Amino acid sequence: MPRPLVARIDLAAIRHNYRYAKQLAPASRAVAVIKANAYGHGAVAVARTLAAEADAFGVACAEEAMELRESGIDNPILLMEGVFEPAELALAERHRLTPVVHSPEQLLWLLQARPGRPLSCWLKMDTGMHRVGLAPRAFQEAYRCLRACPHVADIVLMSHLARADELAHPGTTDQLAVFDAHVRDMDSPQSLANSAAIMGWTAARRQWLRPGIMLYGATPLPADHPASAPLRRGMCLESALIAIRELDAGAAVGYGGRFVCSTPTRVGVVSIGYADGYPRHARDGTPVAVKGRRTRIIGRVSMDMLTVDLTPVPDARVGDPVQLWGDRVDPNEVAAASDTIAYQLFAGLSRRVRLIHQDADADADAS
Structure with missing residues (x-):
């Protein structure tokens, strides 16, 4: 008899929560974040249940992406930490993975690459979290270089919000202001909203959303917040x-x-x-x-x-x-x-x- 410890995963609830994220911003596309084995819920099973409707999947690294590709997942996949060495760009090209560019080194690797087809990327600005991302002026120069590069295709502009779960804190408003001031003349889609921002900050809902913890039914906001009620436990x-x-x-x-x-x-x-x-x-x-x-x-x-x-x-x-x-x-x-x-x-x-x-x-x- 096996040990009685099990985690029962409600795939219908996860699918409901993805749809709920998109309902909050009907004009936006959404990256379903399934890094870290879908936050412990089983990345392959979650990807398969969302494959028919997910605009893209988000993972931390190429190893997580390859698990999905080897299981037959064909959706676009975003490498949220980007690549860790230039050679990984060949893997990204071969398996249609989209890297985030968040450092000068990653920018140089991409500009110096010689892929057989143009590569898309997401370019990340540090607007105040001070973890990864290019400083605003360096971000602007990086964008100009990427737009001029013949082997770079689509670019999505992104940042990450450090305090979106604190609805009364001015930090999110400040970060949005920094981002908007430095992308004003850039004609590319944008992505700012993690789960907390999707649920609590209308101004952060841009062309791409990045629902993570909310997919699994745990609210990043207070439990009594109206946006928390529709979530279903995963x-x-x-x-x-x-x-x-x-x-x-x-x-x-x-x-x-x-x-x-x-x-x-x-x-x-x-x-x-x-x-x-x-x-x-x-x-x-x-x-x-x-x-x-x-x-x-x-x-x-x-x-x-x-x-x-x-x-x-x-x-x-x-x-x-x-x-x-x-x-x-x-x-x-x-x-x-x-x-x-x-x-x-x-x-x-x-x-x-x-x-x-x-x-x-x-x-x-x-x-």
């Missing part, structure tokens, strides 16, 4: 109780004895730990659901197991299901209790977690 992480202990008041639970029972307590042991990607630093009180009823983690998460308080579930038995996040437990709640974000929860799942892909829409069509 993953349900489940395991089961593998042991139950009856502990006296004063008994300590787990490594370091972090949690001490204040009353006689029924404790459940769940088959999941930090080696599976569950955050080791989840605090006492982090929510879980046992048999559909919410309760809490007690004690420190260990490599393969964690412990939960069964007081709210007095009828719990070994083998009963435990949801770590999904429809009963918002992943953002788990993230907040672990001093992290839902992105890391999803992308951090290890290969020990079996992915089970389900598509209710396809099942309905087949019936």
Whole structure:
């Protein structure tokens, strides 16, 4: 019998969320961002479910792109970190990959390349995040060079917004102003909006969108924001109780004895730990659901197991299901209790977690 730990992936929900992103900006095209194994949801399965309607897919590197190409995905693919050496441009040409150009070195490699056909690219400006991207004046000069280069085809102008999830912060407005001031005379499509900007900043919705975390049903905005409500959860992480202990008041639970029972307590042991990607630093009180009823983690998460308080579930038995996040437990709640974000929860799942892909829409069509 296999270990009971599984992540159930709702492909119909992911498809719904992609369509929702495009509904927010009907005139725009959208890159479905499926880097990091589709944020832990299975890149090939997600790409296949979106292939009929995705305008493009976004990955971090050529290795992720080749996994898609080898599985038969034919959609345009954006290399969001660009190429890491000049030789990768030949791979990009051969497999129709579109690199981002975000550094002087990448610009030079592209200008000096001798491809057999023109290559498209996305040119990235640093408007204030100060991670990657060309400074605005260098960006303008790079654009002129690329437009004059005979082996460069289409160019999309892009930047990345550092604080789009903070709707009251002026940083996004400032970044948009910097971008707009330096692309005023450039006749090329633009891309600024990540998930938070798609949902919360109308002014950032340009010709290309880049939905990422919203594809998987986790909102980058407050849960009570109106734009969060239509999202549908893409993953349900489940395991089961593998042991139950009856502990006296004063008994300590787990490594370091972090949690001490204040009353006689029924404790459940769940088959999941930090080696599976569950955050080791989840605090006492982090929510879980046992048999559909919410309760809490007690004690420190260990490599393969964690412990939960069964007081709210007095009828719990070994083998009963435990949801770590999904429809009963918002992943953002788990993230907040672990001093992290839902992105890391999803992308951090290890290969020990079996992915089970389900598509209710396809099942309905087949019936």
